[in-house]
Amino acid sequence: MFEDPGQPSCPSGHDTTASGLSWVLYNLARHPEHQERCRQEVRELLRDREPTEIEWDDLAQLPFLTMCIKESLRLHPPVPMVSRHCTQDVVLPDGRVIPKGVICLINILGTHHNPAVWPDPEVYDPSRFDPENIKEWSPLAFIPFSAGPRNCIGQTFAMTEMKVVLALTLLRFHILPDDTEPRRKVEMILRAEGGLWLRLEPLEAGQQ
Numbered sequence: 214m215f216e217d218p219g220q221p222s223c224p225s226g227h228d229t230t231a232s233g234l235s236w237v238l239y240n241l242a243r244h245p246e247h248q249e250r251c252r253q254e255v256r257e258l259l260r261d262r263e264p265t266e267i268e269w270d271d272l273a274q275l276p277f278l279t280m281c282i283k284e285s286l287r288l289h290p291p292v293p294m295v296s297r298h299c300t301q302d303v304v305l306p307d308g309r310v311i312p313k314g315v316i317c318l319i320n321i322l323g324t325h326h327n328p329a330v331w332p333d334p335e336v337y338d339p340s341r342f343d344p345e346n347i348k349e350w351s352p353l354a355f356i357p358f359s360a361g362p363r364n365c366i367g368q369t370f371a372m373t374e375m376k377v378v379l380a381l382t383l384l385r386f387h388i389l390p391d392d393t394e395p396r397r398k399v400e401m402i403l404r405a406e407g408g409l410w411l412r413l414e415p416l417e418a419g420q421q
Contacts, residue, residue, distance in 0.1 A: 228402050229291035230371050233357075234378055235409045236289035237282050240337050241383075242390040242411050247339060251278045252383045259384075267377045275376060280339040282375050286357040288337060293322035293403050295359050321356055322399065330354050386413040 241248035254277050259267075296318050303311040311317060326334040331341070331354070340346065358365035365371070382388070389412040395405035 229365075230374050232289070232291035232402050232404065233282070233286060233371065234375055235405075236291075236403075237285035237375065237379060238382070238388050238411055239390070239395070239405075239409055240285045240288065241281060242388040244337055247277075247281055247337075248383065248388060251275075251281055251379070254278055255380045255384055267380050271380075272373060272376050275380065277339065278376060278380060279372075280342040282372065282379065283342045283355070283357075284337055284339045287325045287331070287341070287355055288335075289397070289403055290321045290325055290357040291403055292357070292359070292365075292401070293320070293399050295319050295321065297363075319356075319359070321359070322403070324354070324356065384416070386415055388413060 241251065254275055258271055258274055296316055299311055299313050299315045299317060301313050305311065324330060328334050330351070353360055356364075358368035358371070391410035391412060393407075393410060395407070395409050398404045398406045
């Protein structure tokens with residue numbers, strides 16, 4: 214039905230992962246209760262060893278931190294839209310037809326903020342991604358890495374990288390918001406106008 218029109222499904226993995234990490238740090242700075250719960254989850258996981266690195270088997274044992282990352286990717290998808298080429302006519306629910314051969318823009322940011330899909334879409338609520346709450350979803354309700362056969366080939370690596378960086382950062386710092394509320398800057402990669410500013414306070418040795 215759809216195929217990639219010729220460009221990659223997502224831009225550079227460095228830029229997209231940096232965007233994803235920046236926005237999840239911002240969201241946790243704005244919601245210290247979620248930040249502290251993530252920190253305690255990481256501390257509990259690493260309680261019997263030196264908190265200097267995260268191992269592969271650890272990644273599946275950080276469920277709340279993963280929920281926080283996914284909710285941030287919903288609110289601030291690093292790639293706000295992708296394009297697809299229709300390989301056949303597409304009939305919409307209201308009867309209108311997208312003709313074969315048309316290149317469509319898939320608005321990921323718009324889908325993630327659609328109140329018909331996500332109640333209170335501007336609210337940062339990691340519990341949306343609790344396993345009990347995702348059973349009724351459409352598989353295309355949450356598509357930060359696109360979807361289908363041309364989805365982002367690096368999505369597993371990106372999620373792994375974000376989990377590791379976020380976990381080790383939270384073990385060392387309190388993340389605090391800046392006084393300036395950022396505005397989304399929608400380009401090929403979602404950024405903040407003027408940059409995304411946060412404050413980091415080192416944790417005391419006994420708090421790590």
